[in-house]
Structures are given as C-alpha cells and as structure tokens.
Amino acid sequence: MHATYMTEIKTSAERQAQTERLLALMSRLTGDEKHAPSATSTLDALWVLYDRVLRVSPQTVDDPERDLFLLSKGHGPAAFYAVLAAKGFIPLDWLDDVGDAGSRLGFHPDGTLIPGVEIGSGSLGHGLGLGVGMALGLRARGLWRPRVFVLLGDAELDEGSNHEAIAYAGATGLDSLTAVVIDNQSATHGWPGGIASRFAMNGWDTSTVDGRAWDALEHAFTTPHPGAPRVVVATVERKW
Amino acid sequence: MREELVNTATALLDEDPRVAVVLADISSDLFDGAARRHPDRVINVGIREQLLLGVTGGLAKTGLRPIAHTYAPFLVERAFEQIKLDLDHQGGGAVLVSVGASYDAARSGRTHQAPGDVALIDTLSDWTVHVPGHPDEVGPLLREAVGRDGSSYLRLSTESNAAPHDGYGLVPIRHGRAATVVAVGPMLDPVLAAAEGLDVTVAYTHTPRPFDRAGLRALVSGTDAATVVLVEPYLAGTSASQVADALVAVPHRLLSLGVGRTDPRRYGTPADHARLHGLTPDQLRRAIGELLPA
Secondary structure, X not given: OHHHHHHHHHHHHHHHHHHHHHHHXXXXXXXXOOOOHHHHOOHHHHHHHHHHHOOXXXXXXXXXOOOEEEEOOOOOOHHHHHHHHHOOOOOHHHHHHOOOOOOOOOOOOOOOOOOOOOOOOOOOOOHHHHHHHHHHHHHHOOOOOOOEEEEEEOHHHHOHHHHHXXXXXXXXOOOOEXXXXXXXXXXXXXXXXXXXXXXXXXXXXXXXXXXXXHHXXXXXXXXXXXXXXXXXXXXXXXXX | OHHHHHHHHHHHHHHOOOEEEEEOOOOHHHHHHHHHHOOOOEEEOOOOHHXXXXXXXXXXXXXXEEEEEEEHHHHHHOOXXXXXXXXXXXXOXXXXXXXXXXXXXXXXXXXXXXXXXXXXXXOOOOOEEEOOOOHHHHHHHHHHHHHOOOOEEEEOOOOOOOOOOOOOOOEEEEOOOOEEEEEEHHHHHHHHHHOOXXXXXXXXXXXXXXXXXXXXXXXXXXXXXXXXXXXXXXXXXXXXXXXXXXXXXXXXXXXXXXXXXXXXXXXXXXXXXXXXXXXXXXXXXXHHHOOOOO
C-alpha cells in the first residue's frame, strides 16, 4: 500500500515536471506565458503517443518499418511542435520563429519541411483518408509491423471526407489503423450519442478515455484490435 | 479506350509490385480478375471520391505507384482539393485516368461532363497531361505515365481518330504557309477534314502538358504568318496561355477553339454536342478560314 502510494506520488511529480517542460516549449513558439486548455487539448495524447507508443525516433524517420503518425487536425500545432522538439525530431530553436519566412514550422505543418512529420495538414478532413491509404500501402508492401495513427478533432469530424474513410476502414477491417479523436466538444452541432458510436456502427473497435490520463491513453492506444480499426476518443475540457 | 486502360493496368499489376489501382465502383467489374490475383493492390473504395484520392495519396506516400480511375467529373472536379493536397502538397505522385471526357455521355447531361478538367489540372504544377486520340495510344501512354515519377492525368474518351499517331510534342501531320493549327487528341480528324484544301500546317499532340513550346515556335517560323489555331476537346482556351508564353517574342494571332463554358442543357449524342460547341469539320473550317488571308 505504502509503496504504491509512493509510486503514484513519484509518477505524478514526474508527470507534472514533464508537462511543465512541454508547456515551456510551447511558450517559446507562442510567446504566451500560460496556455488555455484549448491550446493544449492534444498535448497529453501526443506526448503519450511519442513517449510510450509510436515506434519511431529521430533516427528512424525514413525506416519503412516505423509507425506512422498523421496529425490530421493541423490547426494549432504548438503542442505537436513542442513534442517533436522534446523528442529530438527538430532542434529546439526551431520553436523560436514559427511562421516566419525562413522557418520550417508554420501555423499548419508541412510534412515535406519537418523531419518525422508524415503529412502536411491544416485543411480539415484529409488525414484519415491518407491514413487509410497508407495502411493499405503498407499491407500491399508486406509490411505488417507498422501501425498508422491519425489524430483528429471532434469538430473536424464535421468534414464528410472522414465519414467516407470511417465507413470504408470499418467495412474492410483495416486493423493497422487507429484514429485518435480529441474531443473538446467544439463541433458546432455536436455529436449526439457520442463520437465513438459513429465509428462503432461501422465496425470499429472503440474506446473513450480521459484525454489527460496518460496511463489510460497508453492502454487505449496499445489494446490489440485484430480484424477492426480502432478509435480512441480522448475527452478533454470543453473548448468554450 | 477504357478497354485499353483495363488491359494495360492489369498487365502492370502483374508485372510491377509497386502498381496499385484505386477505384470508386466505376469500372470495378472490369478489374475483377486482377482484383482476385492482387487483392491488396486493386482497391475499390465504393462511391467515395474524396477517399479515392485520399487513399491514392496514402499509397503514394508508402512507395506504391497508384493509378486512380473513375468518371472524369468525379475524378477531377468532385474532390479537387484532395488532388491538390493529398497528392501534390504531400509530395506524392499518382496517375489519374478518367473516362467520359467532355461530352461522351451527352445523353447523361451536365452531371457527367467535365470540359474543365484539364483547366483545373493546369492550376497545379508539373503535371503531365495525356489526351490520347486513339485507343492504341492509351497503353503506351499509361505505361510511360506509370513509369515516370510525378503525377499524370490521362483523359480517355469514346471519341477517336481513325488511326493512332505519335504525339509527343507537336507532331506535324501536314505543312502549309498561312497558319498553324494545333489539334489535341481526338480533335485531329475533325481538324484534318476542316483543313482540307487550306494552306495550313496541322500539328497533333496527345500530350498537351508539358506543352511543346519550342515545337510551336519552330512550326510557326515555318509559316508566313504567326497565326495559331488551338483546337482542344475540352474547355476552349485551356492552352491559350501556353501559346502566349511560347510566342512571347513573336507578334501573333491566336484563335482558341474547344468546348464552351455554357451548360448547353441538351442531351443527344457526342456529335450533337460537337455541333453545339462549333467543333464539326464544317464549323472548324469556317472559323479557321476567317483568319486566313483572302
């Protein structure tokens, strides 16, 4: 009992310190001293993916066996850039001139300019279709180990292109694909019945977790889902 | 031409493990045999054109060479942002192959017509555009497009010339002194009929992009007047800027003929629509004749 308690304290303290480090990196590129929850809605999911889940490192960004992470929701990529910098994919000083003419980091990421970034995004609704194609491409090449993770926002699901991809991936049981939907309840007309239900009715394996809980996120990202794609709905504070 | 597409794409699937065919139901029955042999590389996403292009982009990013195919308006117009972003912006390349062209489906009406497709592709950079004028041209052009890097658009039609021609660059079919007439793809035979007895050069191309600017300058320099007539089977004037760029140092006249912008709101046959757009041999002959010295 006592030992468990100590571990939790230690884990919590480490987590707090790591979060502070990431927020400090975000501040370098936004100039803000404090970040509203909406600006960090993706931060915990991104950190858990890069720290605990994705089989990719700065040394393996061109390895055909690497896992692929696609940031479909390209808006507000500060948290993404902070995680990439913390993990050594990009130099820390790239965070200091984001959006400038000479910078490789813009207000929406360009995959051809940033090591380790698989796609350029910003226009909503492109990542999941690309992710389906990548999962199919890996399979056609006989590469069974890599997995494809696509991060979306709940408002991004308004785009009909996502629903083309959801229906097809579910119908064909594309089990190398995991969608991560950050739900900060920002979709204008909402998703009555819950986001996971949209995926479930198309045959996806689903999990809805606290988007701030690292262990729960890790468990959701790593639970096997043979024969079906998986969606992890990561719920965070409401945007407004 | 669609049959040649299926034959050649099927052969390429058998020969090259990088090749994939992506479909959105249209023509999918024609690939049934190939799909049985290559279930991972013949992908039918259903009636989902945004996904058709998204999947094509994803396949390209993972090292495959995808051929995406459906009806022209659904391939190029319906999900154009996916072409712009999922292919070009991601740095991937693919081969897009349409059928239907401008008015092959005259009886089906405007919903099945895409005269603006090449103009849309022209808003992108570094695409190759093939507009074969005969079914025998389709196979070799598809093979070359798949073998190249980058992106290509093949525009197939039920309209056809009587014989295939070499059409890389502007290939002169006949020479004259009074003007240079450029016929793209299936417009060659109507143009040759129109030009009968006129003192004009007629050049053919099945590959309007990249446009053969040096070839046009050479042809024009062999005539008495820098008068150019473009006859294209898609939106009139689509290649006008190419001619202007080619002849920037040469005072010249240009007449651009092709499919008009207005929705004719008529059914009928392709021949009926050729007449509606002024593209029959008689109409072409009158239009060209008005430019020539009396």
